[in-house]
Amino acid sequence: MAITQTRPQERPELAPIRTIRDVPVEEFYTSGHRTCQGCHSALLMKYLAKAAGPRTVTIGATGCMYVANTSYYATPWVIPWMHTQLGATGSAVIGAAAGYAVQQRKGKLAEEPINVIGIAGDGGGADMGLSAISAALQHTQYNVLIILYDNESYANTDIQASGSTPWGAVTAFTPSGTVKRITQDRWKKNTPGMLVAGHPEARYIGSASAAFGVDVMNKIRTALRVGGPTYLHVHDACPKGWDFDPRYSRELGQLAVECGIVPLWEVIEGELQYNGITRQIVEGRRKRKPVREYLMRQGRFAHFTEEDVDYFQAKVDEMWEKWILPGVLPVQALPEGLPKPGRRAAGLADGAGAAANGAVAP
């Protein structure tokens, strides 16, 4: 309900970053973590701490970013960090934000915006903790950002398939055998798209890749500036889980976007924007690279036959060519007679439609 909704605040410290030169030099995530070489999830932690700055608390679910990342006596976090349970990121940030809000209201804490950022893996966030994240995105009276670092497996437990693992990938639970070549037979779920569709009150939901640092940092800042409960899904190259040489993390992260497998986009207060390379693809200024270039450089797809690659390509093509909103909404056709979104908005503007659709003057 509009009356309980927090309003966007003036946040000069969260100004957009135009070039790499605008990025603060201060580090709020430093040495001490024990993640693998080339771990893009750890890189994402660095970006988020930089982008959000010192008036931030972070809450991290169980997973690599807890177990490998935050060891006693060696924490890399300069800003506060607290563990939460594997499926609890959504609830944890709401609890912390409520704690600050009430204490500030009652004069027990100084009034100031505190960035409350939750960090979930794909297993913790997109599988187990999905309902808590969904619930968090309904609590519009709190300002929280949930970042899901998608390394496409339950990495910390030695790489098992999650709902976010790509089709066909080999994991500890989905091996390639002599009788069954492909046992990971689920297509990767579209978590950010699902959250957009289901949470019309959330003012920011985005999809990013840790291979594009400035874009990630800007998305974090936009989400925090826009306020309310917000969500950012970040695709992170994981050398161990994907089975490639760590020196190629950035290249592979970028390839996933160039091949159109991972689209970069954000929905800010109801407005969808595609970003970077994805935008160039959408606008027809760039051609998608064949998925083979991405797949065949990773051990997890090494067992793929031509047929498998073709299947994968066809599914990605389908997303680009048939989905009404590529990367966001898998609806492939609108019913006959339904006006296109643009025309419908025009219809609302001419008065009669406004009341019928429940729109209220500000």
Place this chain on the structure above:
Amino acid sequence: MAMTEVSRRFAQHEELITGTEAVAQALRLADVDVMAGYPIRPYDSVMSSVAKMIANGQMDADFIVAESEHSQFEIVKHASATGARVFVGSSGVGWMYAMEAIVVTAALRLPVVALVGNRALDDPGAFGVEHNDALMVRDSGWLLYWVAEGQEALDATLLAYRVAEDARVSLPCALSMDGAFLTHSQHLVLVPEKDLVEAFLPPYDLKKRRFHPDNPISIAPQYNEDWVMETRKQSDAAMRRARGVIAEAYAELKRLTGRGDPDPFVETYRVEDADYVLIGMGTVAMPIKVAVDQLREEGKRVGFLRIKWFRPFPDEELRRLLHGRKGVGVVDRDYSYGSTRHGGAVYNEVRSALYDLEDRPPVIGFIAGLGGREVSVDDVFQIEAKLEQAAAGDLGAESAHWIGVRGPVE
């Protein structure tokens, strides 16, 4: 003596309210900051009460309607870490659904206060009381209190905050309340004003453990074998210290309110000269006390001891009060299949507490009132008769006795 001196400064007014409404009054008086609710009978009426008080402006708190019990307990855990005073609760399978969050709350030493409206676990379905839900956390570092009536519900809630938040303790506290028998029955309750509660309950202050940008700490990092054992020992030390803190807080509460039992940990009823003592937790106190009175009229020297704090467990009190008796009968409203002598959880704790006594009494286990079945005065007569027989060796003492079970179920 300060202990017995009653403070007359504080006004209190009488209200006819249910057990959960009494808790809600205490939450208002304690100025709780954040609560999270999820529906399950019978605890949830406390959440309806506070939600109404917030909506009517009688209380300033954020009440978050969670999407599961796991989330409920995680929400308040993290709110508590920011320095907010919190409240939560559940019943039966709801409590079990939250179990992961419940155990980490204790491990994190966060003074969350919870209400357990005791309810039988599924399956088969039953709304009625059984204590197995709350007992499931008996090893995890939660302070556990069993309430028997409305006034105690209000007083124990205030006590719970003071003890849990005391820096020497800093452990969560669960108040257990028998489903229906107490959660939904009405009692005359003296409700104090805010001044009494302000005198009794200092503000919650996490000090150096507060999760806030001004205090850049990492909470609950990965320890492994390096330090986990030391952390566990710290929790153990806190639980040991809780005894003294409870005694201190209880004496103060009695001084301010002018009511309470002589002992903070147990309530005794006609125990002094008793040959046989029955033990129970929660509302089973009522039929047992009535039965004790009637048995006394028949010349039997029977008494009743109600365990209020199950954690920390009142070993010392039990040894002091029970040595040399002819027999002790423990009435469990729970089960522990395959345990020693197939007794309930309370039975085995009591029996273990008395082991070191030279003149230890025989301890006989009884399982009664499961699934919300009433424990009647007649049931208590039966229990007492069996206790006398068993203590005399005329009835197998090896195995706990189930009371009131129908049909061939062996």
